[in-house]
Amino acid sequence: MHQQRPRKTFAFVSSGTPDAEQAAVQLAKAYGQRSIPDADVIVALGGDGFLLQVLRETMGTGKQVYGMNRGTVGFLMNEFRADGLEERILSADAETIRPLEMEAVRADGTTAQALAINEVSLFRQSYQAAKIRITIDGQVRLDELTCDGVIVATPAGSTAYNLSAQGPIIPLDAPLLALTPVCPFRPRRWRGALLSNRSAVRFDVLEQPKRPVNAVADHTEIKSVTSVTVRESATLTATLLFDAGHSWDERIIAEQFRY
Missing domain, CATH: 3.40.50.10330 (Probable inorganic polyphosphate/atp-NAD kinase; domain 1)
Known part of the structure; x- marks a missing residue:
């Protein structure tokens, strides 16, 4: 039987x-x-x-x-x-x-952590364009990105806001993250990068008091950040x-x- x-x-x-x-x-x-x-x-x-x-x-x-x-x-x-x-x-x-782990430092020095399954995004908070330095695994890769924002997207999130910002679509089993600018002004021709999912991405907000920036992990928003570090979770x-x-x-x- x-x-x-x-x-x-x-x-x-x-x-x-x-x-x-x-x-x-x-x-x-x-x-x-x-x-x-x-x-x-x-x-x-x-x-x-x-x-x-x-x-x-x-x-x-x-x-x-x-x-x-x-x-x-x-x-x-x-x-x-x-x-x-x-x-x-x-x-x-x-x-x-695997989700992204975001750690954000606010302008007052306090920190916040959040998880993102789709993406971590930084957005300008005012009429002033954001100025952001991008560091990958401890090495500065872009001294100054002038933009409306920038996204780190997982494969699961690559078809969401990342795609609307002209970022690449990534197969779910690909060991990659998409780094995609939102309306880049300088450097105008930079369209982003594909990164290893083992990379640690750090964003430093330049001229923060004049050009405030918010950070968003999926639906969790942290206001007025000075720096944001993003990496894929090794455990969750x-x-x-x-x-x-x-x-x-x-x-x-x-x-x-x-x-």
């Missing part, structure tokens, strides 16, 4: 929109609802922003996260369907994501599930052929 495969248990979490709440109730009724610590798989119902929130909150727990789109943006999400969820989960492709991971045949690699290839 064949031994029956144990059933997966689920925690359905919702972004709170009417569509997401309705989906959560429907799925919980069909498959049962567990608490997040007791579930095998966390099913996030919403958009990409909510999925990133769930990934940050469960980072390092070993929980698998499966997103289904009930929001306005869903590049990281799977299509919403109520039927066949267990089969979809069992055949899904698992991708391991999250696991994201994609439907078979619609893996992240397939989405990356398809995105590059859109016109």
Whole structure:
């Protein structure tokens, strides 16, 4: 006799929109609802922003996260369907994501830390363009970048704000980070760089009182920073599930052929 495969248990979490709440109730009724610590798989119902929130909150727990789109943006999400969820989960492709660790120093000397799954961004705070020095692994690579901002993006975040800023799309398993300027003024021709995911990137804000800059790790904003250091976490991971045949690699290839 064949031994029956144990059933997966689920925690359905919702972004709170009417569509997401309705989906959560429907799925919980069909498959049962567990608490997040007791579930095998966390099913996030919403958009990409909510999925990133769930990934940050469960980072390092070993929980698998499966997103289904009930929001306005869903590049990281799977299509919403109520039927066949267990089969979809069992055949899904698992991708391991490592977040960026940001440490920011404020103008008053205090520090703040935050995690980013998509990107760490620096933005000018006023009408004055930002002036930023960029150091990679202890070596100054750009003495002065005059710009609206600058981004360090993970492969998972390379299709988000980084792509809108004309940064490169990176396959999820590539050991790379994208360093992308936002509206660079000087040097005008500099369009960014691809860095090893082992690199430590430091930004120093020049003329800080005159040209204040904010730092943002996904949705965590630190105001009036003087320096920001960014590196990929060596210890924290999250696991994201994609439907078979619609893996992240397939989405990356398809995105590059859109016109």
